[in-house]
Amino acid sequence: MKVALVHKKYTTHGGTERYMVGLSNFLVEQGHEVHVFTGSWDQKVADKSINFHKISSWGKHLGIAKYIFAKNAYREVQKYDFDIIQTFSRVGFGDVIRVGGGCHDIYIERLMNSINNPLYKLKKKVEYKLSINDSLTRYYEAEDFEEGNYQKIVAVSQMVKDDIIEKYGIPENDIIVNHNGVDIEKFNPDNQNKYRKSIRKKHGLDEDDFVLLFLGTGFKRKGLQYVLEAIKKVEQAKLLVVGKGKIDRFKKMAEKLGVLSRVIFVGPSSEVEKYYVAGDVFVFPSIYDPCANVSLEAMASGLPLITTKSNGASGIVDYSENGFVLDSADNITQLVTYIRKLEDQHIRAKMAKVAREKMLDYTKEKNHQKMMDIYRMISIDN
Numbered sequence: 001m002k003v004a005l006v007h008k009k010y011t012t013h014g015g016t017e018r019y020m021v022g023l024s025n026f027l028v029e030q031g032h033e034v035h036v037f038t039g040s041w042d043q044k045v046a047d048k049s050i051n052f053h054k055i056s057s058w059g060k061h062l063g064i065a066k067y068i069f070a071k072n073a074y075r076e077v078q079k080y081d082f083d084i085i086q087t088f089s090r091v092g093f094g095d096v097i098r099v100g101g102g103c104h105d106i107y108i109e110r111l112m113n114s115i116n117n118p119l120y121k122l123k124k125k126v127e128y129k130l131s132i133n134d135s136l137t138r139y140y141e142a143e144d145f146e147e148g149n150y151q152k153i154v155a156v157s158q159m160v161k162d163d164i165i166e167k168y169g170i171p172e173n174d175i176i177v178n179h180n181g182v183d184i185e186k187f188n189p190d191n192q193n194k195y196r197k198s199i200r201k202k203h204g205l206d207e208d209d210f211v212l213l214f215l216g217t218g219f220k221r222k223g224l225q226y227v228l229e230a231i232k233k234v235e236q237a238k239l240l241v242v243g244k245g246k247i248d249r250f251k252k253m254a255e256k257l258g259v260l261s262r263v264i265f266v267g268p269s270s271e272v273e274k275y276y277v278a279g280d281v282f283v284f285p286s287i288y289d290p291c292a293n294v295s296l297e298a299m300a301s302g303l304p305l306i307t308t309k310s311n312g313a314s315g316i317v318d319y320s321e322n323g324f325v326l327d328s329a330d331n332i333t334q335l336v337t338y339i340r341k342l343e344d345q346h347i348r349a350k351m352a353k354v355a356r357e358k359m360l361d362y363t364k365e366k367n368h369q370k371m372m373d374i375y376r377m378i379s380i381d382n
Contacts, residue, residue, distance in 0.1 A: 001027075001032045001084060002029055002033045002081070002083050003023055003032055003034050003035070003082065003083065003085075003086065003241050003317070004036075004037060004082045005020055005023070005034065005036050005037070005082045005086050006036075007036075007037075007038055007087070007088040008038060008039045008040075008041060008057060008069050008087065009039060009040055009041070010024075010036055010040070011040075011041070011042040012042065016088050016100045016101070018261070019100065019259075020369070021213055023271050023371060024036060024047065024050055026365075027045055027368075027372075028047050028050060028326055028374075030372065034050045035052075035082070036051070036052050037053045037073050037076055038052065038053070039055050039056070039067065040052070040054075041162055046330060048113050049066050053076055055073045057069035057366070059071035059186070063131065063132030063133040064306055065133075065135070066137065066140060067136050070091040070092055073087075073091055074081065074091070074093055075172075083375070084375045084378065087175070088100060089101055090137060090140040092146075093143075093149050093150075094377065095133060095150070095151045095152070096151065096153075096154060096375065097150045097251050098154040098156070098178075099160055100156050100192040100290060100291075102163060102312070103160070103163040103164060104137050105138065105167060108128060108336040110287050110288045112124065112289065114287045114329070120190070127174075138231055145164065145168040150174070150382075151378050152175075152374055153170070154175075154176050154178050154371070156178065156179060156312060157177065157312025158177050159290070159312035159315060160290045160312050161175045161177050176370075179291055179296075179312075179315075179367070180291050180313075180362075180364060181362055181364035182293070182297055182300045182362055183358060185199055185202075187359075188273075188300065189301060191274065191301065192277040192302070195277055195278065198275075198276060199278035200278050203240065203266070204264070205264075205278070208238050208265065208345055209238050210280055211237075211278065211279045212227065212231065212281050212282075212283045213239075213240045213242070213275060213279025213280075213282050213298070214241050214242070214283055215241075215242040215275060215276075215282070215294050216245075216294055217244045217245065218244075218245060219241075219245030219288075221286065221287050222283065222285075222289075223242075223285035223329045224241065224245070225250070226282050226285045226330055226335060227285060227335070228254050229257065230335040230336050231259050232259050236343065238264070239259075239262060239263045239283075240266060240275065240278065240279055241263060241264065241265045242267070242268075242275050243268060243270055244267070245268075270290050272294075273297075273301065276298050276303060277301055278296075279303060281303060281304050281306065281342045282294075282305050284306065284308075285306070285329040286307060286308055286329060287329045288311075289312060289313070291313045292312075295307055295311060296362060299316075299322060299323070299356065300355075300357040300359040301356075302356045303352060304322060304323050304324075304357065305323035305350040305351060306316050307323070307325060307339050309324045309326070310328070310329065311365075316362065318354070318358070322351050322358050334372060360367065
């Protein structure tokens with residue numbers, strides 16, 4: 001097959017970008033001709049067999065870069081004859097449109113609902129209303145789902161599929177769910193024997209400490225404040241916080257709650273696989289995530305998961321078997337109840353085993369193969 005992949009950046013920084021790199025490499029390995037239409041690409045991760053096409057996307061400071069990229073990408077792609085054109089949402093066209101970012105309006109709504117300060121909430125609403133970039137995001141997302149602009153929509157979770165149907169009313173059969181895949185070799189319970197002791201020692205944690213792990217970029221949207229409120233009521237729990245966020249702000253919050261002595265802020269790490277196995281439970285009360293990769297990586301590493309209905313990854317959580325799902329991110333009572341259940345080492349061990357087994361059905365290879373099956377289905381239909 002001759003396949004076109006269209007996205008603004010080709011790099012390993014960012015979830016959609018990493019997915020695109022992995023998919024393009026898979027397609028090349030399978031013997032397909034791959035063309036990437038992008039604004040920029042990282043030479044270090046660019047396979048020499050891939051044909052790269054530079055797409056102009058100026059206008060970032062004016063807020064119109066999205067418009068420029070979408071128009072130029074469409075024009076360039078039309079110059080060739082492809083079997084499949086796959087885009088990664090919000091450019092308004094594609095045989096296959098993979099929606100990895102969820103529905104923008106629903107994301108904004110949940111973000112607004114999480115803001116308690118009425119003046120700050122009003123300020124943010126006005127900013128979004130006046131933002132050219134935000135308006136273009138809404139416009140191109142709507143264009144993606146217009147009849148005739150796609151053949152199949154690929155949603156990264158059932159939650160995203162349901163949101164698209166609710167928001168845009170497109171036929172259910174037009175959307176195929178293909179959850180994000182996880183590297184089950186890199187994220188593996190066997191890493192405990194390699195890293196658990198050294199990581200705990202590095203951060204002053206004892207082997208018998210009950211350690212919750214929080215990992216993510218953007219602490220507010222990922223719900224760190226709710227974890228801090230919860231551990232105030234679970235006196236034995238300690239918390240490892242890994243990732244990029246406003247650490248000073250959350251340190252002050254932890255200090256105000258009286259839990260700072262039990263919270264360790266690690267900062268970003270390029271070796272997150274070591275931190276998964278240093279924890280006992282992965283706690284991720286996200287306000288909104290289409291399908292958080294960290295949730296899948298944690299489960300693959302053998303950690304029970306506590307997350308929310310607003311995280312699409314919750315769709316693969318079997319209640320009390322491999323994790324728990326909160327009704328809402330700010331349901332502290334429910335969060336405390338689940339954390340206390342998992343203080344029991346025997347319950348954790350049983351759930352950890354089930355979590356790992358579950359993720360064997362959600363590998364990167366299976367994800368890529370399902371995408372290939374979608375391509376073939378479209379080609380046969382045409």
